Amino acid sequence: MSRRISPVFAATAAVALLATAGFALAQVGKSTGKAEAGPASGDSSGSFEVSGVTVDVRAKDAESARLGGWRLAQRKAWGMLAQRLTGHGSTLGDSALDGMVTGIIVEREQIGPNRYVAKLGVLFDRNRAASLLGVAAQMTRSPPMLLIPVQVSGGAHRVFEGNSVFLDGWKRFRTGNSAIDYVRPAGGGPDRLLMNAGQTARRGRGWWRAILDQYGADDVLIPTVELRRSYPGGPIVGVFTAGHGPDNRRIAQFVLRVNDGNALPALIDAGIQRIDKAYQDAMRAGLLRTDRLLVTEPPRPELPVEETGEEALVDTGEIVAGATAGAAFTVQFDTPNVAALTSGESAVRGVPGVTSASTTSMALGGISVMRVTFEGNQASLTAALRARGWQVEEGPGVLRIRRGGGSAPAAAATPPAEAGNDSDG
Template structure:
């Protein structure tokens, strides 16, 4: 029977003992930090943490017996996980049948002796082939696509995609085939280091979040965070893990892990990824991992506001050709009822609501509606006012606004200091 190891994130260097029946050597292993792991995680079920202890006439036979044992145990664990109930209810499959549905053996830890093999293994099953034995179609309920933005803290320094981190690589190693969470993992190349930064995780503006999510084909975002503390160089490493969800960073779970040596950092982070995935899975089941409804909007043009602006522009052009006597009459009419488009600095949603309420409460104002919303920028507000623009500017200043006068428009803001240049931008 031929076995093929498809463990693409570990290159195993097996050390066999030369003489001595009781000698068992620890296998050495290195990790490939490449971003392209070359496997389809969505096509496999994975069962990990299988402890085996087998013997044989030589080291090769002992390892082969151990792997067959891992396949049988992994099959029972997988059946129990998918169908519920005890593992003893799993149908008995022959070794040849299991070999046909197993796509790889994952070596987590191993010790090899001349006639004995002790290890902790994982088994990967082909989703399509094993589904007929599991009694399922191979399709599991999955969440909407979730963009993964991992953040690693070492001391007081946070890092996301600005540079490659062990935490980012741990998420790239994670095989999410059997997870109900549809993770969207960025490659970390191109514009990603400039877009998916630590600062982005704290920005509430939905417009920029929607742009980023659309760029990566996601519907929402999850932010797994790890705080690493090294006791001393080469010594124990402590990790505090926090799972956040959404632009507002709603906490899903928090836990801590520890390893005895910094050489086991990857093992610590891999276990952290596994537990965070379990926390997100539980949150999906109990309804906490729902897409943020504030992200579900589309950019567009307010056609009604555009038509009104064009009508006002045409009226201004016509007024330029009107004789002075008629302009005086029109001025009196405008004084009776005027409609003005003013600019409002709106750093957040509260600023929009507060500005509208204050403008509506200004004496002489008969109506105020935000016609163009720009959270974090400058919005446009349509104001019906009995009076001219200068009088409106004075009235708004009396209400506590910082007012800037421009060519045919006003810019208003709340708080101290001047906003931008002396002349506001056009509507």
């Protein structure tokens, strides 16, 4: 008896060579049974993921067999997740699992008239699953890391220019399960100019600071893949490198290979998973330390002191006019127009203890960034700004300020034209 097989299984042999590839051919919605078109761009959901769940189900027709396979995958994946997180198995009814599963990932499938054979991945809602299993839902994550994926193919280096299978792979990658807090630019507009392959070879910390401030990141990660093809449609070798920091310091390097050119997405997905693991291992080992020159301005050279023969002055702790010593902080503020930009700078300069305040990233109609030098620590700067009528949100070395709350400020800035910008900070 013949059996009709779906063409979805075209890359089976190549995927078998990469068991950890996790190639997401489609992400299937539980309620509609429809597959999403294209990669899930920038998917950062925090769902628990269980991959590599195999099912083989028979039913009266193809659709019933497929739905039965998904149900079986849910039950098997829940037991695997419980074993992984708690050390012992667990069982739940289908109704409870239906309310907890957020998606089904089709890694590989064969569909017959009354049979469904597949290898699936299952996504579980993190908070609900953690509550039932009695484990912590939160994980320790790195500081925000700007991601610049470089693909080298045929001697050409590209990041956001044109088509890039490496960039598409990072769009498919679900960062919510990683301890690395990736900042993934969309790749349009100024992204292609600010973050090209040439930028990854530059060492100037000043330009890197401006870019990181623009995207709200503390550091940069530069993963690279070099694709080597034997002939069109033939074997492909990928040389993957995990780089870190403005000096693009190598964290790890490895080589993967597939025999079929159609399996290139599987090769990329497997490489990205190993790169992410290398970054997580480096973070736990303390190797992803941020360059101190990316956090603060480099110290200025001291001016020579002329010998006058007079008695040396005693430091009383007072702020001397024109002094530039102090800690540098990044301050984000709303700039709906030019007047708001100017008044915001002057208002911050008027805060006691602030020795300098200059805009490093201007975004009219959005959120601009200024570099503020302050004689004191971050807590003192926050208190001084609040005393002047600013609302302040804090992060490591970064402050987000808005007008409103408290008494009227001494130097009032023009209020933002639209409150919708507040969510960008």
